[in-house]
Amino acid sequence: MAINETLKFSWGHIIAFVALIFISYVSFMGITYLTDGDFLYAGLGVLIIDLVLIIFFIIPQILKGADEKFSRKIVFERILFFSAPLFFIAVMVPYAHFWTVFDNRSQVETTFSESIKTTKGMFESYEAYANNRIKEYDKKLAQNKTEIVHRTNEVEALRLQLIADNYDALKESAVKWIDNASGATVWNVFMIGNIKKIESAIENWNNSLSEFSGKIMSDEPNGVEPFSSSDPSVTKAKENLNNLRSVYTTMGTPSMLAIGIGVLLYILLLFPYIIQSRNTKSTFRLIGSEGDSYTPKRKKAKKTSKIDRPEDDMTFSIEDDSSSNEGDYGSFTM
Known part of the structure; x- marks a missing residue:
């Protein structure tokens, strides 16, 4: 750097x-x-x-x-x-x-997996419901001595309504999703953390099964009702998911x-x-600071005070004293 x-x-x-x-x-x-x-x-x-x-x-x-x-x-x-x-x-x-x-994670993943797998029981319950309903319908037609051809057609119509291609497609997609979700871990928050979506999916599957069974044939036995929207497997799955929710939402x-x-x-x-290095111009540090670089200045020589000496004030002059000398010596006469 x-x-x-x-x-x-x-x-x-x-x-x-x-x-x-x-x-x-x-x-x-x-x-x-x-x-x-x-x-x-x-x-x-x-x-x-x-x-x-x-x-x-x-x-x-x-x-x-x-x-x-x-x-x-x-x-x-x-x-x-x-x-x-x-x-x-x-x-x-x-x-x-x-x-x-x-x-x-052990409790969360196990509870989640068991809850998801429980929903498979909903399809098992529906198939048992459908087969029993078809059986009872066929039995009633036989008691009424309905013609064999008409009886076969009516029973087949009910079978197609209850467990035809629509049901097979729903079950296949649901079971595939359940199998994939069963191996989810806590790292897959889009799966385990989205319990609302899972509950909604279970309800949608259950509603679809109720719709498949909603149409009652005119000559079916009295008391026939659509598939229950409160199937025990659905109730159990929701209970488990609620228990799971209380685990992962608690801090x-x-x-x-x-x-x-x-x-x-x-x-x-x-x-x-x-x-990151600090700029060399800065004297500040994270804690405290460094003083500016110090270079000692050279001391100036002290001025010495002037000492007056007698000879400093002495002056010398030569004056012309010829006139005075004559007066001093006088004059010689012969």
């Missing part, structure tokens, strides 16, 4: 984004279980979680690599960095809830697995900040 370069994308960012993706998916599952299959809330929740994590883990890295306005940016950097643990714990609640569901204490992985994810999210 070049000196004083603000990292825009690096191997540290790759690691952080992988951690972010993992947190996003696990949180999505956690919110889905908490809201009993509300995928819209789960999606919006994940967007908020991602935004918070980007603000508190990526923005500090950008502020750390700033090349201007150091005194202002270090304030925001410190606020975001030291607040990050609190916000991280807050947004990781859905993440932790998924691991609570994961700890109960619990975060497990050690959730805490351990959470700590690791926190460290991975810090990678961009860790590898």
Whole structure:
């Protein structure tokens, strides 16, 4: 990395984004279980979680690599960095809830599988109902001494109504779906976390069977009724699914697995900040600051005070004293 370069994308960012993706998916599952299959809330929740994590883990890295306005940016950097643990714990609640569901995965998966398989009994009950109804109709026609040809046609018409191609197609698709869903795990939140859809599917199958049996032949025995919409297998399946719902919508204490992985994810999210170097012009640090570089100045020589000396004031002059000399010596006369 070049000196004083603000990292825009690096191997540290790759690691952080992988951690972010993992947190996003696990949180999505956690919110889905908490809201009993509300995928819209789960999606919006994940967007908020991602935004918070980007603000508190990526923005500090950008502020750390700033090349201007150091005194202002270090304030925001410190606020975001030291607040990050609190916000991280807050947004990781859905993440932790998924691991609570994961700890109960044996109960959740077993209950779900048994509930789904129970619905197969609905088709078994319907076939028993249809065969018994056909049998009773044929028996009545025989008692009425109906012509054999007419009797055969009437019985066949009832059979086609009750267990014809429409029923076969419904049963085939339902059983195929049941077999595939029976192996679902807690990681497949679109299956286990969507109990409402499963209950709706069971009700639709049951309603379709009631419709197939809704038409009563005019000469059928008295007391014939359509297939019951409250078949015991349907009731049992719904009870099991309700019990399952109470398991995965109840929050619990975060497990050690959730805490351990959470700590690791926190460290991975810090990678961009860790590898980002601070601009060499900045004297600020995450905690405290360094003083400006200090170069001792050379001391100027002190000015010495001037000392007055007598000889400094002495002056020398030569004056012409010829006139005075004559007066001093006088004159010689002979």
